[in-house]
Amino acid sequence: MRTTFFLCFLVGLLQGCSYMESYNSDPLDPRLPEYTAFGANAAGAYVDDTPWRTVCTAFGDECIGRELSYNDSTNKTVFLFPSGNLGSGNSTFERRARIRFVIDGNLIEDLIQGPGLFPVRIALDGTESYGEIWFWNGSDWDICNGGVGEFYVRELFGDFDRFVVAGTFGFVIDNSCGLHRIESGRYDFRFNEFF
């Protein structure tokens, strides 16, 4: 009987884990997650016309690999999405990328304590605020920064202890790193704390 209970528990745990890695697909392109605003812990975009998707490997509410922090000394908010596949769902590890935003000011504090009017549009000018694309080269990340475009926060609810932030984005990098277009981006992450 104990063995049966243990096996049921194990199966339930495995099913729970796999469920947390699934995503609701975009009806226009099912390779990308659809835009949601409930804390799906997923993001997606076209990177140079190739679909990029990240869905957190999550245990409970905790999403591994995404970061959102504020640096007092630089007065910048940094939002880093988890690593995700470029291309089809069968991409190898070498075809991975991350997207990061550096935004001027304390974004989350301003939004949580602000009037709560959404969407909030943040212009990425390429210097004070900008987007980055990271490409995995097999041993380290090649980082291209200075992305110019838009970053939208369309939903933010909760407080500093527990909140959901969701929105859309798109930017273009055209510098010594080459020309990279990150388009039709969407994100929806749940956080249990803000540093």
Added chain:
Amino acid sequence: MSNLFLPFRRFLLGFVFVLLFALSGNCQKMELFVDAGMSASLFQVEHIDNVSSGLASFTLRGGVYFDVFNSEKLRLVVEGMLFNRKYNFEIPGEEFKYRFFTAQVPILINYQATEWIYLEAGISGALYDARLVTNNPDAQIGSGFTHYDLGVLAGVQIALGERFLVGTRANIHFMPMLTFDEIGPFGELNRGEKDLYYRSVELFLRYRFKF
């Protein structure tokens, strides 16, 4: 588990509606039928690339037929049918098949043109359930698919003896099957965009179970 029975529940509701309609109208005859045929499903698509459309597929469907009103040449007919609408989203290396389990109720005026030839035209209501079949184990069907449709249809049927009919029909449905928020290149959002309108042309052989 309840989602599994949702389309059946909807069909039963539609079926009860048809039954009440037929009984209230002094239904003169009821038949069960099975159709086997080729159907070309045409999805009018504006926003979605890589959607296969116009593919002919074999369709097997069953239903019930009520002869509500019957004069010498004209009849009012109500049918109830179950079948699948389907289209594929084609990307090399990945397979996304959208399947819409559909319960359709056409209400038709049937005109007997000659001894064996019947012309028909009418309106059609449909309820359906959207499912995604894919080799991507992580992808779940997203939101935005609606679950009902309205349209018109017209066709010709030729009687082949007492129990067989061969027929052809064209269906045009008007309701968008998908409502979605379109995300532009720089994250701008166009809310409530509509797409996927269903058309079909079919050729079928019908077998009638007479009571």
